[in-house]
Amino acid sequence: MQPVIDVSSFTRSQALEYLNNFNPALYAKTRNYLNGHISYLSALIKHGIVQNREVYDLIRNKFSFAESEKFFQELAWRDFWRSYAHQHPQSLWQDVEDYKTGFQASDYAQELPEDIQQSQTPTQVINIFLNQLRNTGYLHNHARMYLAAYIVHFRKVKWQAGARWFMYYLLDGDLASNNFSWQWVASTFAQKPYFFNLENVQKYCSQSISIIPEENKEIDGSYEEISARLFPNL
Numbered sequence: 001m002q003p004v005i006d007v008s009s010f011t012r013s014q015a016l017e018y019l020n021n022f023n024p025a026l027y028a029k030t031r032n033y034l035n036g037h038i039s040y041l042s043a044l045i046k047h048g049i050v051q052n053r054e055v056y057d058l059i060r061n062k063f064s065f066a067e068s069e070k071f072f073q074e075l076a077w078r079d080f081w082r083s084y085a086h087q088h089p090q091s092l093w094q095d096v097e098d099y100k101t102g103f104q105a106s107d108y109a110q111e112l113p114e115d116i117q118q119s120q121t122p123t124q125v126i127n128i129f130l131n132q133l134r135n136t137g138y139l140h141n142h143a144r145m146y147l148a149a150y151i152v153h154f155r156k157v158k159w160q161a162g163a164r165w166f167m168y169y170l171l172d173g174d175l176a177s178n179n180f181s182w183q184w185v186a187s188t189f190a191q192k193p194y195f196f197n198l199e200n201v202q203k204y205c206s207q208s209i210s211i212i213p214e215e216n217k218e219i220d221g222s223y224e225e226i227s228a229r230l231f232p233n234l
């Protein structure tokens with residue numbers, strides 16, 4: 001599976017032209033869907049081809065604040081994570097807080113299991129996203145959240161192992177955005193763990209990928225069932 005739009009070879013002028021056609025109001029409505037109207041700007045921002053501030057100014061000059069607010073919030077996350085990393089550099093690889101999963105950090109494995117590295121887990125949609133990461137260097141935000149939650153909560157692997165794996169492949173790999181997002185999913189930088197179920201993946205992804213329920217049993221169940229399975233001590 002390829003990203004809907006591949007901006008990895010964009011020149012600066014192509015990036016600006018692309019941005020000129022970007023609609024932040026549509027972004028706010030559809031951004032959680034795999035085929036949603038997202039900006040695909042992360043690698044261009046990461047490598048300095050366009051600047052966060054410049055993106056903000058371009059959108060601000062064309063749209064009302066109400067139309068743009070959601071998009072600006074997402075742009076701001078990047079700055080927030082970077083500013084936090086600047087003030088707390090030791091937190092980039094250390095747990096900011098304890099896990100809120102009913103487990104200790106020492107209960108989680110240090111290394112990524114082989115089946116995850118080879119995109120051969122028991123769960124078909126996870127394998128699709130793992131392959132996309134390895135083949136394209138880009139993943140939609142929701143797919144990143146699913147993979148991180150799968151690795152940390154379904155497979156009980158330390159977030160650091162997953163974060164290292166992402167940094168190796170992501171074209172937009174940014175230590176602050178990546179590692180603190182992993183910590184947010186893990187719950188070491190959040191009030192509770194983020195997890196998901198098959199129904200959620202079907203809602204947001206079935207327009208883009210074919211999902212075979214029999215091949216996704218590991219993530220199938222209501223939120224109550226999965227929570228009880230993943231976090232029995234809570």
Ligand SMILES: Cc1cc2nc3c(=O)[nH]c(=O)nc-3n(C[C@H](O)[C@H](O)[C@H](O)COP(=O)(O)OP(=O)(O)OC[C@H]3O[C@@H](n4cnc5c(N)ncnc54)[C@H](O)[C@@H]3O)c2cc1C
Pocket residue numbers: 031038039040041042043045046074075076077078079081139140141142144145148166170172173174175177178179181182185
């Ligand atoms: C586990 C995990 C790992 C991540 N690793 C990275 C990473 O290494 N580098 C990275 O740039 N982003 C990372 N993100 C944040 C986000 O997934 C990507 O920025 C986004 O998916 C990139 O696609 P886009 O440019 O189309 O995003 P859009 O949704 O169009 O967002 C526009 C811009 O806002 C910024 N942004 C959006 N969401 C976030 C967010 N949650 N945190 C920080 N910045 C955000 C990015 O610069 C992005 O280009 C990660 C998220 C998760 C859950």
